[in-house]
Amino acid sequence: MPDENEKKPRERPNTRKLAFRNEAIQELLKIDEHDVTFQKAMEVAKLDCKRCLYHETTHNPKSSNCRDNPFCINRLGLEKFEKLITLENETKEEAKKDQKRRDLNDRPAGLINGGNYCYVNSFLQVWFNIPEFRQLVFDFRPDPNFVPPPDTRMDVQAVMLALQDIYYTLQTTPFNESNKTANLVKLLRLNTEQQDSQEFGVKFFNALERCLADHPNGREIATRMTELFTGSACTTISCECGYRSKTAEITTSLQLIIEGHTTLLDALDYHCRLESLDDYICPGCNKKGNSSRQTDFVKLPTVIVIQLMRYKFTPKGRQKLKSPLAYPREIPASAFQRTDFTTPPPAEMYDLMAVTIHEGNNAECGHYYDLIKSPLNQKWNRYNDENVEALAKAPGTDRPTSAAKNDRKKKDKEKYPADHKACYGLFYRRRDASLPLPHPVLPPEELILESKNEIEEMFEGMTKKKIEKSEKRLYDLQRRIAKLKTTYTNLETHADKYNNPNEIAFLPTSLLLDVLNQEYEVAKGEKKKKKKEPKEEKPKQTTEEEDIAAAIAASEADQLAVAVAASSEPSTSTADEEEEAAEVPNPEVSAADTSLDAEELTPTTPTKEIDILAIAMEESALPVEPSKMRTRQQNGDVKYVYSTRSPRKNPSTTMPVVSPQKQPVSSRVGALLGSHEIPICGHGKMSIDSILFGDVKAVSRAPAISILREYDYRVKLVYDSGETVYPPPEKDRELFIFTAEDICMDCIKEMRQEGIFNNQLEEDDKMVRKIVKEEKQRCSVKCQTPRPEGHVYVAKFALSNFRKAAIAVREAKLAESHGLKGTLLIDSVTQQRGDSNYPASLKRPRGRQPKTSEVPEKLQKMNDGSSSVMEEEEPTLPVDTLDPDTLQKPQEHVEFNAELRCTHGGINYSQFRHSVSPEEWSRLAVYFDECFEVKCSENVCDECRQMEVDAQHGSDNMRQLVREMRRRINDTLKAVESRGEEEESIRYGICSAFIEKLKRLSNRQSTSPPTICQECLLCQHQLPFKGFLNSENPKDPHVIGVTEEEWNTFVVEIRNLEEAGDEHAQLADPHPIHIENGRIRDLCDRCHEQHIKFTEEQKYMFDNENIYVKLVNPVDEDDVQKANGKARRGRAKNMYSIKMSSSSKLMELKVQLYDKTHQLPNDQLLYRTVGGECLDVAQNQKTLFELRIAPNNNDNPLILIAQQFTASTQSDETGDRAPERGFDDTALGH
Incomplete structure (x- = not known):
């Protein structure tokens, strides 16, 4: 809680407002x-201004509102709506352009990411661009007699058909994107965790090969698929004795270690190098150290898949490598098949056809996208899920290069292409004799008919719907903007337009701005809401929707009450009301497409009956394609969530509740508006300052009341006294509002008096400044000459604060007469919900009210016309309904020159004072009701003079006595400081705080010698409870042993000083603490134990301090030995500092360590010291205080054991590989 006496920063005055x-x-x-x-x-209030024309000039029109013209309501935000019209026209034209069919030969289609499935999209998009694989997918035929396997295994027929549907859609869809991945993900039972793209490809091909063998039509497909990417490698072990051993193995991908290499050829050379086997014992000669091993391809597949090992293992875990790797766009087959040419390669050259990019700083998570060359037009494109864009330059280098043969090496500062730094997978395809390749043959018509019809219907339907919705929205926006322009045109008034001051009303400028801003946000936000759908099937209402729903419910209830009350009266509906009632639509319900939920349809033809207030920006007005919500996860993955909109339902009531989006726009805007205020002057009327400052605008009264009623504003008066008044309406359905007749004439007169006061104060303040400067001629100390008769002394402090005091006195007088100061609050719907004292709604109900009279409506209006006109001419009700006397607060009176009055009633001796003439005194005193006049001939108070002299002499004497005492006990202090605690001569104990004060007592200190209180060492039982010095807490007061002679010396010296300072004071002897044989006598054991416990616990109570943790590799003996090293470098190595508090739990510390080391909290091996207590999982919920972990422990940090990871040296691509990293619970793991 802030201190009430805290000095607030001085607010800078508003120079514009002061100028007005x-x-x-x-x-x-x-x-x-x-x-x-x-x-x-x-x-004076500028209500005689003409119509503002600054914004209508053709040459350099004014771009901001004229705040000095109270009638100007231009440039408050209405001009922004023209941008919406322009934007909607552009959207309409774009809608027509976007519905053109995709060029199937030039522009590829993308795949929408429905979660963390970028690795699935990456795999599908790469292999879609391999014609042989796409063709074998199209050639798959289902078997009606095929029995799906158990749930644990993959349904290969359903998977192949899903894959066929995906590839057919990508090849033929007229859209630029497709969402056919979801079915495949569901069939494979993939979870939402991030996975490795290359690992998924291997697991998927293994599962297909395994399951296609059990399908009647799958064996041929499996064989063709295997031949497409499966090759053979041979590992040869040779010895100097002539022994040779060859082991052939099937390989589907080539895993290359790239650490330490900068080009692909260097990594291939390292992979195919002749490797010495030092520990291998040759079976031929039984010798060790003479053998070597080499791996080489003996058969190359059509597509070579290269997986780059872009990570390394460290004590912190697996760390991603960001080193660039140059790869060629073409590479000879001899780079892979180097020695054994028994089986010649499919082609002499292989061309780069795809590059998989891993985006992210972590090897465990990130985002995948691909750079792929089209087999049809040989153009390169970037496939980033649904976003596919052409590349200006092909990735890779022109020809194979090697760092060993390349004379010129790139410098470290030179930039590498992004694909060189992040490439994760490379795909090389044999070079074909003829290019371009033809399109694969599509599946039979019966297999693709359903997808074909669905795509065409969706395209045709979306084209028509999108254009219709764009045209409808443009029409609705134009109508809404036209209505707003009409409203603000009617609001505008000026000197040539009004005849009576009662025709002018005042509205806050902030309210006019708020209305336009919220209207703009609603109009603009409707379009955005169509793109944002909730993730869950049951949408949760946002705060805005809750406010809107509550506002509508309150409005409907109030409207019902008004309708019932008005049912017994003749209808007074205006033409505007009738038009509003006619604009309420009754939407027809029609069946929507079976793929979507039922949605309510409204006519789209722009007719007069369509009401923009009810359906202008309604997102469910027309059936649309299921919207997608696109969100980017922390790892960079793009997530799309599809859902369809259904009418909202309110389960809390049995009555059907209309969706907030189907309510009038004014109700929706009203729920978003804020409250506004107009200051009330101290006389209870309209303050002219608000008009001068531009905080309110002068508008036409009748339209002002209409706009307040339209947005359901209510009015109340809140006075500074705490009283709240709800003014009754002037007539039925009208609100209280300030008019020009409410301008306070008293404030106008006070303003004139303020001008006179300020001018006079300015002249008198110059005189005061002159008096202060003439210090040598006027000061009573510096000028000893007698003053003329009648001159008066004025305190220098009073002169320095003269202007401030004069203004304060005037403000206090005004405050006494300003008993009705307050605020006129114009509360919005949201604010009204918290105030139950508001009367029934004054908003006109939608629709025509029932008539109880058979008299025609026009005749009724004519009969009521004269009376209604007279009522409108009546002045507004007065606001001063409170008694000003009951609101007055007592004011503090200011007495000028009171600083010269002493406590004895005489003239203060210690105040500086200047002499002024009688004329000058009269000019000063006129501002104050009370003044303390001190003639220069009067003498100062004798008692004050004597007290000042005594205090001065006493201080000098005490200062001298302290200096002498300090010299006398200097040797005693040195002896106490050098003595040990166990000396036999020690008889007494004295407080260490007293000794420290004596040490700090310098010669310049004068009047405050320390006392021997001993209270720091005594408990509540008046017994000593603290011991001698504690090395762990030296600042805590403790007992210092002294001899009997030293004790008496301290007591006598301090007693003499105290008696010299005040001889009448009653002095008490200090409490002695006796020491015998080095032990404190009469020590309170209970309190002493509590003190030790408290002192010990204080070490472990801290807030936002550093906890140091050292990462130690147990395999490295040198690292273990230096774990608690005292050297600075030894401590800093692998040391982490984490800000924690003693109330934090151990789990919070481990979570922070996870962010730094990537070790899971429950897997961390955390110890107090090397080989000490283990802080395991069972202690995770304990606080650091409970575990007694001290802060700033850089000398003795906690020990975190580095987890060890080892890479597999062998891989069997032919068998069923064990599930890895999250595929064990999917269809790929069975």
Whole structure:
């Protein structure tokens, strides 16, 4: 809680507002007091201004609102709506352009990411661009007699058909994107965790090969698929004795270690190198160290898949390598098949056809996208899920390069292409004799008919719907903007337009801005809401929707009450009400497409009956394609969530509740508006300052009341006294509102008086500053010459604060007469919900009210016309309904020159004072009701003079006594400081705080010698409870042993000083603490134990301090030995500092360590010291205080054991590989 006495920063004055007010004051000073009339007040308030034309000039129109013209309501935000019209026209044209069919030969289609499945999209998009694989997918035929396997295994027929549907859609869809991946993900039972793209490809091909063998039509497909990417490698072990051993193995991908290499050829050379086997014992000669091993391809597949091992293992875990690797766009087959050419390669050259990119800083998570060359037009494209864009330059280098043969090496500062730094997978395809390749043959018509019809219907339907919705929205926006322009045009008034001041009303400028801003946000936000759908099937209402729903419910209830009350009266509906009632639509319900939920349809033809207030920005007005919500996860993955909109339902009531989006726009905007206020002057009327400052605008009264009623605003008066008044309406359905007749004439007169006061104060303040400067001639100390008769002394402090005090006195007087100061609050719907004292709604109900009279409506209006006109001419009700006397607060009176009055009633001796003449004194005293006049001939108070002299002499004497005492006990202090605690001569104990104060007592210190209180060492039982010095807490007061002679010396010296300072004071002897044989006698054991416990616990109580943890590799003996090293470098190595508090739990510390080391909290091996206590999982919920972990422990940090990871040296691509990293619970793991 902030301190009430805390000095607040001084607010800078608003120079613009001060200039407007000073201008008004100067106008009032030009006339006499009797000429201050209401007409002059209107002129001062600038209510005689003409219509503002600054914004309509063709040359350099003013771009901001004229705050000095109270009638100007231009440039408040209405101009922004033209941007919406322009934007909607552009959207309409784009809608027509976007519905063109995709060029199937030039522009590829993308795949929408429905979660963390970028690795699935990456695999599908790469292999889609391999014609042989796409063709074998199209050639798969289902078997009606095929029995799906158990749930644990993959349904290969359903998977192949899903894959066929995906590839057919990508090849033929007219859209630029497709969402056919979801079915495949569901069949494979993939979870939402991130996975490795290359690992998924291997597991998927293994599962297909395994399951296609059990399908009647799958064996041929499996054989063709295997031949496409499966090759053979041979590992040869040779010895100097002539022994040779060859082991052939099937390989589907080539895993290359790239650490330490900068080019692909260097990594291939390292992979195919002749490797010495030092520990291998040759079976031929039984010798060790003479054998070597080499791996080479003996058969190359059509597509070579290269997986780059872009990570390394460290004590912190697996770390991603970001080193660049140059790869060629073409590579000879001899780079892979180097020695054995028994089986010749499919082609002499292999061309780069795809590059998989891993985006992210972590090897465990990130985002995958691909750079793929089209087999049809040989163009390169970037496939980033659904976003596919052409590449200006092909990735890779022109020809194979090697760092060993390349004379020029890139410098470290040179930039590498992004694909060189992040490439994770490379795909090389044999070079074909003829290019381009033809399109694969599509599956039979019966297999693709359903997808074909679905795509065409969706395209045709979306084209028509999107254009219709765009045209409808444009029409609705134009109508809404036209209505707003009409409203603000009706609001505008000026001197040539109004005849009576009662026709002018005042609205806050902030309210006019707020209305336009929220109207703009609603109009703009409707379009955005169509793109944002909730993730869950049951949408949760947002705060905005809750406010809207509550506002509508309250509005409907109030409207019902008004309708019932009005049922017994003749209808007074206006033409506007009838038009509003006619605009309420009754939407027809039609069946929507079976793929979507049923949605309510409204006519789209722009007719007069369509109401923009009810359906203008309604997201469920037309059936649309299921919207997608696109969110980017922390790892960079793009997630799309599809859902369809259904009408909202309110389960809390049995009555059907209309969706907030189907309510009038004014109700929706009203729920978003804020409350606004107009200051009330101290006389309970309209303050002219609000008009001068531009905080309110002068508008036409009737439209002002209409706009308040339209947005369901209510009014109340809140006075500074705490009283709240709800003014009754002037007539039925009208609100109380300030008009020009409510301008306070008293404030106008006070403003003129303020000008006179300020001018006089300015002259007198110059005189005061001159008096202060003439210090040598006027000061009672510096000028000893006698003063002339009648001159008066004024305190220098009073002169320095003269201007401030004069203004304070005037403000206090005004505050006494300003008992009705307060605020006129114009509360919005949201604010009204918290105030139950508001009357029934004054908003006009939608629809025509029932008539109880058979008299025609026009005749009824004619009969009521005269009376209604008279009522409108009546002045507004007065606001001053409270008694000002009951609101007055007692004010503190200011007495000028009171600083010279002493406590004895005489003249203060210690205050500086300046002499002033009688004329000058009269000019100063006129501002104050009470003044303390001190003649220069009067003498100062004798008692004050004597007290000052005594205090000065006493201070000098005490200062001298302290200096002498300090010299006498200097040797005693040195002896106490050098003595040990166990010396036999020690008899007494003294507080260490007293000794420290004596040490700090310098010669310049004068009047405050320390006392021997001993209270720091005594408990509540008046017994000593603290011991001698504690090395762990030396700042805590403790007992210092002294001899009997030293004790008496301290007691006598301090007693003498105390008696010299005040001889009448009653002095008490200090409490002695006796020591015998090095032990404190009469020590309170209970309190002493509690003190030790408390002191010990204090070490472990901290807030936002550093906890140090050292990462130690147990395999490295040197690392273990230096774990608790005292050297600075030894401590800093692998040391982490984490800000924690003693109330934090151990789990929170481990979570912070996880962010730094990537070791899971429950897997961390955390110890107090090397080989010490283990802080295991069972202690995770304990606080650091409970575990007694001290802060700032850099000398003795906690020990975190580095987890060891080892890479597999062998891989069997032919068999069923064990599930890895999250595929064990999917269809690929069985």
